[in-house]
Structures are given as structure tokens and as C-alpha cells.
Amino acid sequence: MIELNNVQKSYDGGTTLAVANTSFVVERGEFLGLIGASGCGKTTTLKMINRLEEPSGGEIRVNGRNVLDQDPEQLRRNIGYVFQGIGLFPHRSVAENVVAVPRLLQWEPDKIRARCEECMDMVGLAFDEYGDRSPSQLSGGQQQRIGVARALAAKPEVVLMDEPFGALDPITRSELQEEFKSIQRSMELTVVMVTHDMTEALLLADRIAVMREGVVLQIGTPRELLNKPAHDYVRDIVAMPRKRAQRLEELMHDE
């Protein structure tokens, strides 16, 4: 469970707020989508949860414990993270990338090896075939599968994702989205995912928080946002996928 309580972030000593008085709760096993335009503060909000950014004010609790009371490195090792740029270690093999966190946590070698095979199976890349390869020998989709496997290897309850599928081609993206959603359900992961793709947010998230200029305008289930938008911006952004679908429909009928 993740709780944000009046969280603020300012890079200039309080004159302007990159994130202003933000509060929300992500329940255990819930998938929250954090959506908004570039620069709206969604990534900053995400990074404050595992202290890649330090909050300027307010309180963040993960599983009931204030993150500021924890060693940042220990905190990060217990929270899965899937990066926008994938960020695999190019000098390490695929298998070494997957088990990076268990190694940091100093698991037993046998346990690490077993977990590596398990995680690679989970993302559909057989350990025997891919384990010894170098990340550069994988396709973009395969690399992000390994990115997901790395995030899950230490069995975290909480996973943070920063536009994880943004760089992938549409077919690979939708495959990975579906697979990840089923993994999330079966493992009851608590997930916060930053995205600017409303379709992705609607398809994956249990609830969506819409941010603009550092402020959460509305937070709710896809249905709530569609039916009762609290703000014009929310209405526009939530309506976008439907509008595009209608436009496609029209194009087909025109023929």
C-alpha cells in the first residue's frame, strides 16, 4: 500500500512547485495510472515514492512506513522499478541483469538461480536460450521484458513504472501490456505507472490520477472519469481514445 499525504516538490526553494499538495492512496494489489502531459509532475511524483527524488514537504508511506525513515537504497531494493529507457546494464548478461536486485540483497546463489529462471519464464524468455546473451542481442520488446523481469526478481509488493512501454512498437506494446496486466493480477502487485498514453492507462489501471501543472485534478476509476469528469482537462484527455476510435470508425464507413 502506498500513501501520499500533502506531498510537495519544489526545485527552487518553494517559489514554484513541481508537485503541489498531492495526496492519494494506492491500495494493496491496486494498479494506479498516473497520467498527464510532459512536465506535469507525474514522473517526479513517482520518483519520490522510492526517493529517487526527495519530497520538499508532506509524507509518503509505503506499506505503512514513512519512506524518509528508511535507508534509500534498502527502500529501492524492496520496490520494483521499470524504467522508461529500459536501462539494462550493457556489460552484464541477460541473466545477470535479471538477478541484479537479489544479488544486492545477498540471496543464496541457488535461490538466485531458481528465481532467475522463474522470472524469465514469467516474461516468456527461456533462461537456457537467452540467459547468457548480452542485452544488445535482444530486440527492444525483449529488452523491456527483461526490464520487467528485473523489477520483479526480488518479489517486491510494490512496482513503479515510468512509461515502461513508450518506446515499443504498437504490436509489441499491446502484447506486453496484456502480459504485464495478468502478471500484476496473479501476483497482486501494487503498481503505480506513469504514462501519457490514455488508452494504456484505461486498459491497465484500476484507477487513474490525472495531473496537470503539479496538481492532481481528479482520481478515479476509468468509468468515473469518463462519466463524471471533474475538470474540462480531464474530460478532454479521457475522451481522447474514444474520439480517436470514432474517427477511425468514420474513416471506415466513408469508404
Place this chain on the structure above:
Amino acid sequence: MSDNLREQLLLLPAYFQGHLLLTLAAITMGVLISVPLGVWAEQSARAKQPLLATVSIIQTFPSLAILALVVALLGGRIGFLPAFIALTLYSMLPIVRNTVTGLESVSSSVIEAAKGIGMSPRQILREVKLPLAMPVIVAGIRTAMVWTVGLATLSTLVGATSFGNYIFTGIQTRNLVAVTVGSLASAGLAVGLDSLVAAIQWLLEKRNEAVDSSRLRRIRLSVYGVIALVSAVALYGLLPQPRADFVVAGKVFTEQYIMAGLLAGELEQAGFMVDQHLGLGSDVLYEAISNGTVDLYVEYTGTIWANYMNREGNPGREAIRNAVVDYLDQQGVVAVGFTGFQNRYALAMRRDRAEELGVISIDDLLPYADDLLAGADLEFFGRPEWLRLRDLYNMDFAEKLTFDPSLMYTALVERQVDVISAYTTDGRVAAFDLLLLDDPRNALLAYDGIILASTKAAAQPAFMQAIESIVDGIPDQLMRQANRLVDVDGESINVAVEFLHAEMAKN
């Protein structure tokens, strides 16, 4: 194979070993210092610019100046240590710079990922940044390696053994075979060590690859073999060698090589073990005899008078001899005695030209000087001796040309100039039968050869006894003939030493 080449190749193992040890030690120390400095510079914005500027400035110092400065800072200590320190300083720039560049070029998304999964700053450095920067760092090490191998040849001038011994001796004694052997050996070592580092890097990169073909295994074995061999050869130099009883040294010209050989020979005959450090700079040598790193060498009274006592006048040969002996006594350097010859500047003419004009002394030259062409070495016309000569005789020449010493003699013989600034013991004075003009007004300083010993060595009666026979044993004429054997007839130093030894035994 010529005798000369065979003689040079016999020296190869010792020079190779010295050069290798010096290079590897300096590079190893350079890496140990420079990589951490580079890491520090990359992490601290405040340290980066001053640090890079400092190592760059070190690099812009002329390498000879660095060597001289290090010797001075170590209180005149010569040999391996100053060369090692200077080469280490010189190796730093490429390694520090490439370490910084390599670390800075690691992709920020990889670093963020490392941080995001919970690596500590130290783990990020050791497990992510350094491995990814390694190819760039190794490239810097390879650059430093090639530079260091080349620069190590200069360490001969501060008394460390290297291929430079070939090169400096060869240049001074016109032994092109020695120069060639030294240059080729140095170049070969540079290429060899560079390839070795490249091979090690290649193996490190392949380490993670599962492909363990027999070819890879073979290459790995041979690289390990070469590393083991190279280390063994280099480390052999660190084994305690049988310590020499005395160190005999000399400056960078033929006469000095011959005299060092002669002195060393006498000591060896008396049953002592002797080390020879040849081709040292003048200042370095004087420091070394004062502090006892060198036990014996031949200096010149004029040099001590003008350079170390900083005296300007010319009270005459005897007065300078006496003043120098007193001065040395105060300095704690033992003047064993004079050699008998005097290697000073003298104006010299072709004998036929001198007879034609009826000249035997500089005084006789006065009526003609305005019409004569004079040649000198590169520094003579800038020295106080020339100024004094000009003023005392109140004369100047129609034209004054400067030459490399060997070309200066050629110019005189071929009648391109009428008078030159010869050296009184130069072999070419004898070979070309030149007339040395008298200097009745004492313009030119006396340069009596004087044998200097360290107090420690001079305290041993057997040492003094061994070199006693050389005191006053070599007149100008004899030294000139010995120099001529090397400079004109192309014989080796050993032949000249044998000659002197034999001639002195006759008397």
C-alpha cells in the same frame, strides 16, 4: 655480424631489463594514482578543472626539466627513483583524462537504473560506471604506456639504466649502430607492451562470453605466458643485486666516457665491484658526488670555478687550481688530484694558414682579425670567456659563425673559416694537425681535469691507491690521442681505455 653490433647486443639484456622495470613500475604507479584521481574529478565538479589543469601543466614541462627537477627535489639523488617519479608524473595526463571522459560517457539511463534498483554510489561506481568506462580508460593507459617507453630513454641522463644508454652513448661517440639498436629496441618494447595491454583488454571483454573455443583458450594461455615472462624479467631487477663497491660516473662526451672507463678499470683491477653511470648531466653529477651517490668522476676546474663557485674573473691556471681545491675541501668533496690534461677552449687554426700569417699566439692575430672568419660551437660566443677575450685583446672577427662541434672542425679544414674555438684535448686537433694559439693575456679559463671522489670512498686507502696512478698521468697529447681513436677513427670506448692504460703503463 660486426664486432660493434656484437658488443652492443651484449648490453641488450641489462638495458632491456632496466627499461622494462622502469616503464612497468611507472605505469603501474601511474594507474594506481591516476584512476582514483580521475574518479574523484568526475564526481567533484570543483576538483575537476584544477586537477585536469595540473596534470596538463605537468605534461607541458619539458621532460628533461622534470627529470632535473625531481633529482633536485630528491637532494641530488640519481638512479632509478628520480626516473621512476618523473615517468610516473608524465604518465598521468592520458590516464586521468580518459578516466574522466570514460566515466562521463556512461549513459545516464543506465546510471539511473542502477540507482533505481538500489545500488549504493560505491556499487554504481564499481559495478556499472568503471566497467563501462574501462575501454576508454585502457585506451588512456595504452597512450601513457607508449609515451613512457619513449621517455624512459631520457632517464639515462639521471643515471637509470635504459635503452637511452645506447642512444646517448651512441650519439656522443658517433656510434650509429648503438643509436640504431637503442631506438629499435625502444620502439619494439613500446609496440610489444601496447599489444600486451590490448590483448589483456580483449580477454577481459571476452570473459563474459560463454564461447570458450579452443582458439580463445590458446590465446588466453599465451597472453598469460607473456605476462608471466614480462613480470619475471622486470621483477628480476628488484632482486637484491650484488652491491657495487663504488659508482664511477661521467658526463655526456667522449673524453668523459673514456675517463670513466679508465677509472672503473683501475678499481676493478684492484678487486672492487664497480657500477658505471655514464652520460649524466653536469649539475646532476656534482650533486651526486657531494651526497655520495657517485663515488668518482672527472670534473674540470673551470667548470667548478665558473658554475659552482660562480666566479667571474680569470686569475690564471694556478690560482684557479688552488681556489678550486680549497673550495672542494669546504664542500666535503675530495679532490684526488689532477689528471694532467686540460680540456679548455683554445683558438685553433690550420697549421699552414697560421704559418702563412706568422701566427703562434692570439696577440699575433690582432693585425688580421678584422679580415678573418671565426667558427665556434653553439655556445662559445655567448660565454664570458669570449667576452673577456674580445675585451682583453680588443679585437673582433670579420664574421662569427656557429656550428655543431664536428662541423666546426670540418669548416676549418675546408678553409671556410680561419679560426675556431677548439677543445684542447679534442682528438680532431691531433687528427687535423691544428695549431692551438697561445693565450698570453689569460683570457680563456683553465679547465684542468680534476679527479673528484666522495668522502666515503676516499676514506678507503685501497680505493685511493687504485686510482693513484692516474693522477697527473695523462698529458694533453695522450688524452687527445685517446679521444681521436673514438671520434675520428671510430673505435669503441674500450679500445681508447685500453690504449690509455697501455700508454700509462709505459711510463
